[in-house]
Amino acid sequence: MSLDWIYYAISWILLTWHSAWDAIGVPVRTVLGTNWSWILAIVFLVVTVRVILFPVFVKQIKSQRAMQALQPKVKELQEKHKGDRETLQKEMMELYRKEKANPLMGCLPMFLQIPVFLGLFHVLRRLDPAKEAKSLYGWTAEQFDSASSATIFTAPIAGKFGSTADELARLGANGTTVKVIAGILVLVMMGTTYLTSRQMILKTGWAEDPQQRMIQRLMLYGIPLSLLVSGSIFPIGVIIYWVTNNLFTLGQQQWVLRKFPPLVTNKGVTGSKATSSGPVQPAKTGGFLNRNKPVAQAPAKPAAPKVAGPKPGAKPANPKKGPAKRQG
Numbered sequence: 001m002s003l004d005w006i007y008y009a010i011s012w013i014l015l016t017w018h019s020a021w022d023a024i025g026v027p028v029r030t031v032l033g034t035n036w037s038w039i040l041a042i043v044f045l046v047v048t049v050r051v052i053l054f055p056v057f058v059k060q061i062k063s064q065r066a067m068q069a070l071q072p073k074v075k076e077l078q079e080k081h082k083g084d085r086e087t088l089q090k091e092m093m094e095l096y097r098k099e100k101a102n103p104l105m106g107c108l109p110m111f112l113q114i115p116v117f118l119g120l121f122h123v124l125r126r127l128d129p130a131k132e133a134k135s136l137y138g139w140t141a142e143q144f145d146s147a148s149s150a151t152i153f154t155a156p157i158a159g160k161f162g163s164t165a166d167e168l169a170r171l172g173a174n175g176t177t178v179k180v181i182a183g184i185l186v187l188v189m190m191g192t193t194y195l196t197s198r199q200m201i202l203k204t205g206w207a208e209d210p211q212q213r214m215i216q217r218l219m220l221y222g223i224p225l226s227l228l229v230s231g232s233i234f235p236i237g238v239i240i241y242w243v244t245n246n247l248f249t250l251g252q253q254q255w256v257l258r259k260f261p262p263l264v265t266n267k268g269v270t271g272s273k274a275t276s277s278g279p280v281q282p283a284k285t286g287g288f289l290n291r292n293k294p295v296a297q298a299p300a301k302p303a304a305p306k307v308a309g310p311k312p313g314a315k316p317a318n319p320k321k322g323p324a325k326r327q328g
Contacts, residue, residue: 003119004137010119011137013048017041018143033154038147042120042157042237046244049116050252056109061256063105067212068205070101089211103212107219113245117238124235127158130170150237155181157237178236185239186231192246194224199250203257 021037050057073095081088096103126136127148134144148171150157156171161182168175197219207213231239 003115003122006115006119007122007137010045010116010123011139013045014041014120014123015139015143017044017048018147034152035146035150035157038150038157038237039152039240042240043244045116045120046241046248049113050245050248053109053112056112057252057256060105060109063102064200066099066101067103067207070095070099071207074207092211103215107215117241120241121235121238124158124237127235128167128170129172152236152240153177153181155236157240158235160233160235161186162232182232182236182239185236185243186227186234189231189239189242189246190224190227192243192250193227194220196246196249196253197223199253199257203261 018037018041021040026037026040074092077088077091077095081091095101123137127144129145129148134141136144139147148156148158151173154174155178156173159168159171159173159178159182161179163171163173163175163178165175168178197216201216201220207216234242
């Protein structure tokens with residue numbers, strides 16, 4: 001299956017934003033050794049993608065809330081089928097199906113961004129000034145030359161930490177500068193990737209389901225550590241995209257979690273640290289996360305009638321006897 005449509009789409013968004021910043025008058029180069037029009041084009045590629053995926057992000061938050069609300073039932077199943085992993089998995093899948101919860105929905109926004117990441121990676125990797133055929137998915141030769149010479153703090157956005165001497169020579173770049181800039185950006189990429197996962201886990205808590213907890217640990221520790229190795233082959237422009245995307249995610253998650261707090265127990269403890277056996281309730285209702293889910297109100301119990309007690313010093317009345325006869 002050809003992925004050219006992805007490469008054309010990524011190129012069109014980049015070129016559109018680059019032309020917009022050029023029209024506004026953003027300096028083309030040599031301001032702090034950076035081509036700001038191309039850097040801003042990459043930054044606003046992130047903004048464009050995240051705006052398109054915002055409805056998916058809302059579904060992700062809803063799914064995470066649904067999974068959190070099911071944690072007490074998941075724990076009951078774990079206790080009931082302790083030692084029988086196969087039955088436990090079947091029961092949990094049936095529970096998820098019945099409650100219309102999807103454990104994989106939490107990772108969906110990340111999966112949908114993979115084609116964008118791969119498309120940008122492919123496009124930037126082809127920015128080689130030595131290439132004679134400079135037509136690149138709808139780019140003109142002038143745009144190709146401008147992008148291939150674009151830099152951030154004098155390091156070309158097409159360069160990478162693991163660039164060979166020949167690649168650096170074609171880009172006209174200093175190897176030490178490229179390694180320093182790329183190395184710093186890789187560390188920032190790792191740190192912000194860790195923070196995005198940590199931010200959500202601190203708000204929603206660790207899952208009771210072992211499968212969900214394994215996914216949480218992979219997101220929190222596995223992915224950031226893998227970037228230490230894979231980051232060396234990413235062009236600097238791709239790392240800028242990743243860091244910008246992480247910062248956007250941190251801000252978006254913080255806004256959503258403040259405006260629409262996660263579910264809490266009746267003791268106000270979230271996630272796996274909850275010790276109360278009471279039902280899980282939303283901390284705040286309304287808004288786009290609960291638009292079609294009105295909260296059912298428990299019917300009020302009628303107040304018990306008040307019974308007046310005997311007056312001090314009065315003899316207790318005997319309900320079995322009739323009224324006392326008058327003595328003549």
